[in-house]
Amino acid sequence: MPTRKITVGNVEITSLSDGHLDFDPCVFFPSVEKTLWEPYPDATNENHQLSLNLGSFLIRSDGRTILVDTGLGPVPPDAPDSGWGELLDDLADKGLRPEDIDMVVMTHLHRDHVGWNLLEEGGDVAPTFPKARYWVGARDWEFFRTEENLEKFPTNRKCVAPLEEMGLMELMEDGKAITSDITPILTPGHTPGHISLLISSQGEKGLVLGDAAHHPVQLHELEWCSFADLDPDLARKTRTALFDRIEGDNTVLAAGHFPYPGFGRLARMEGRRYWQALDLG
Numbered sequence: 001m002p003t004r005k006i007t008v009g010n011v012e013i014t015s016l017s018d019g020h021l022d023f024d025p026c027v028f029f030p031s032v033e034k035t036l037w038e039p040y041p042d043a044t045n046e047n048h049q050l051s052l053n054l055g056s057f058l059i060r061s062d063g064r065t066i067l068v069d070t071g072l073g074p075v076p077p078d079a080p081d082s083g084w085g086e087l088l089d090d091l092a093d094k095g096l097r098p099e100d101i102d103m104v105v106m107t108h109l110h111r112d113h114v115g116w117n118l119l120e121e122g123g124d125v126a127p128t129f130p131k132a133r134y135w136v137g138a139r140d141w142e143f144f145r146t147e148e149n150l151e152k153f154p155t156n157r158k159c160v161a162p163l164e165e166m167g168l169m170e171l172m173e174d175g176k177a178i179t180s181d182i183t184p185i186l187t188p189g190h191t192p193g194h195i196s197l198l199i200s201s202q203g204e205k206g207l208v209l210g211d212a213a214h215h216p217v218q219l220h221e222l223e224w225c226s227f228a229d230l231d232p233d234l235a236r237k238t239r240t241a242l243f244d245r246i247e248g249d250n251t252v253l254a255a256g257h258f259p260y261p262g263f264g265r266l267a268r269m270e271g272r273r274y275w276q277a278l279d280l281g
């Protein structure tokens with residue numbers, strides 16, 4: 001994949017991808033009837049599917065190399081054509097090794113954001129990024145660590161719980177900066193402790209969205225919620241507040257599930273918001 005990199009002041013953000021996942025739009029947005037998609041003929045691919053990028057972002061800030069979200073993880077042996085499992089190859093394509101990562105930041109603890117945290121070999125588990133500490137939203141960890149939720153979301157037992165046992169986990173709090181340019185903000189609804197990352201440097205602003213929205217159509221269809229939003233009402237409120245907050249201040253968005261590379265801005269035309277992908281040439 002070509003290198004797709006932007007800067008926000010002194011902060012550099014590179015888009016990485018673990019691949020893609022395709023969904024029937026009516027499955028992905030279960031409360032949205034088929035006819036409501038008619039104004040958006042470009043939203044789906046030739047197979048009438050929504051193709052969601054499994055995006056991660058590599059951020060350089062304060063001399064740190066930070067990986068935000070770690071995709072779905074290794075290709076399952078029984079599904080070699082899954083369409084994902086590409087993150088480490090993409091990292092290598094950008095000239096980076098796993099040991100170059102200082103911080104892994106998870107926007108939330110769903111399966112498609114934690115998949116490459118750890119590697120298993122011969123029954124041994126080791127951090128994929130051996131020099132990194134792993135940052136998790138405090139409220140998400142509190143929620144997902146219960147026995148009931150480890151049953152419901154078993155990937156966390158494999159990909160997140162061992163990080164705490166290994167002493168590698170750091171907890172993020174709403175509004176508490178993790179570098180001089182990057183501040184996690186609580187954007188709950190998709191998960192209870194979901195965080196987005198506000199970036200502010202040299203008067204420029206950026207926002208790593210996480211799953212506060214999954215598709216560009218949600219910039220104006222604020223009511224549309226993914227099946228994966230654990231609290232749809234709160235997800236709607238959060239999304240509305242977030243877009244209200246950043247509209248007009250020229251914030252660059254980095255949106256992991258939007259079409260690759262996922263960089264763009266909110267724009268407004270004829271009273272309606274829309275996604276303006278950055279032209280990176």
Ligand SMILES: [Zn+2]
Nearest residue numbers: 110112113211
């Ligand atoms: Zn996701």
